Amino acid sequence: MSATRANDDADALSRDLVVTNKLGIHARPAALFVKIANRFQSDIFIEKDGEKVNGKSIMGLLMLAAGQGSRLKLHAEGHDAPQALNELESLLKRNFDED
Amino acid sequence: MQHQVVTVESFYTQHVSQLQLRLVAGATGLKRVIREPTVSRPGLLLSGFTRYFAGRRVQVIGNAEHYYLRSLPPAERQRRYDLLFSHKIPCVVVSRDLPPDKKFLQAAEKATVPVFQCPLITMKFINLATLALEAMFAPRGSEMGSMADILGVGVIIKGESGIGKSESVLALIERGYSLVSDDVTRVTLLDGREVMGSSPEVTRNHMEVRGIGIIDVVAMFGIRCVRKEKRVDLVVSLKPWEEVSDVERLGMEQEFVEILGIKIPHIILPVRPGRDLARLIEVAAFHQKLKSSGYNAARELNERLMAKMAEATEA
Structure with missing residues (x-):
């Protein structure tokens, strides 16, 4: 579930994740996600069904309407990309501290 | 850019009120894919000319097709139905609320091709459906x-x-x-x-x-x-x-x-x-x-x- 792979650019990483919390990424989880994403300098994007949005934008995340079971691909690009992916993955795995 | 897959189901559910479609047969085939953003009138195919048949489009049966089929003897009519459904067509829409006969619905059911009835006159339906399909296929x-x-x-x-x-x-x-x-x-x-x-x-x-x-x-x-x-x-x-x-x-x-x-x-x-x-x-x-x-x-x-x-x- 968490195969980190380096792209051509050494700083560009991506990771596949599944939304596991019951209510999916609604307003509160989206806010948490964006809050964490904004701590990093890397550009962070989330992809769902081929649609890619800015991971630092609440509206972007809400637009994805990622319910439970949705498959997401997290992209991070920048010098702190690995940490960013780790923290965001852990947030999803903790079910946004919800359930 | 996303490539759109337009299924009969999405066409039906998104435009059901505008096009006033009623599903009358072949519900199991709703996942069929419409491959070209327009409609076809299968008159020539039904009369036996099968080349150049635009089978990837929504098939519309209007007065001409309906009454042509009715003019045929039952056995011949059945052959034409089978001919139509032997092609991989996405769905059939019968306009003007014309009643498709039982054999037609059975053939559709067998081939799992959805059939819709629509009260609009054929030209009106074709115009609206073409616009709707164009929008659905737009990049x-x-x-x-x-x-x-x-x-x-x-x-x-x-x-x-x-x-x-x-x-x-x-x-x-x-x-x-x-x-x-x-x-x-x-x-x-x-x-x-x-x-x-x-x-x-x-x-x-x-x-x-x-x-x-x-x-x-x-x-x-x-x-x-x-x-x-x-x-x-x-x-x-x-x-x-x-x-x-x-x-x-x-x-x-x-x-x-x-x-x-x-x-x-x-x-x-x-x-x-x-x-x-x-x-x-x-x-x-x-x-x-x-x-x-x-x-x-x-x-x-x-x-x-x-x-x-x-x-x-x-x-």
Whole structure:
């Protein structure tokens, strides 16, 4: 579930994740996600069904309407990309501290 | 750019009220894919000419096909039904509420091809269905950026998170312009030449303003401050002052960005504290409007200057 792979650019990483919390990424989880994403300098994007949005934008995340079971691909690009992916993955795995 | 897979089901559910479709057979085939964004009338096929049959399209049976089939003896009619359903057609629509006979429905059921009845006259149905299918097949995607309608100029405002996109849009709304979308704009290609911007359904009419949270623009500023969709005429990128090395000083040349393969005029605005971004975006939009009506201020000024210099050398 968490195969980190380096792209051509050494700083560009991506990771596949599944939304596991019951209510999916609604307003509160989206806010948490964006809050964490904004701590990093890397550009962070989330992809769902081929649609890619800015991971630092609440509206972007809400637009994805990622319910439970949705498959997401997290992209991070920048010098702190690995940490960013780790923290965001852990947030999803903790079910946004919800359930 | 996303490639659209249009199933009979999505065509049916999205346009059921407009096209007044009623599913009468073949519900198991709703996942069939419509491969061409138009309709076909299978008259020639039913009369036995099978070459060039446009079987990838929605098949429409109107008066001509219906009464032609009824004129045939039952055994022959059955053969024609089997011929039609031997092709991999997505679905059949019978217009004018003409009643398809039992054998037809059985053949459809066997071939798992959905059959719909529709009260519209054939021509009306064909027009509406073609438009609906065109829209469903249109290339689409999303752009990271907010969009506003500034005096009829559709402007997508881009820039990294936190640079002030939402604040600018808010200030534009205060000036009486309307919000199309905040932060993410959906784009659709119309007729292969115009890019239409709209808001994702979920977040429509809402904005996120840092420090305040999510606001409902309609509740706060009124219905005139939002627009469901607008053609994209200009892209404005907000960039930190330090990052813009060779900022445009004249505006004689036009820069472009591509959205869905269409070239859209592009302006980069350097951001620095104290610059009134909303005002600048507003001016950029007016500027674009003037340019698209054929007036280029920089060029006019330059021509005046050159004329003046020529005069001086002649004298």
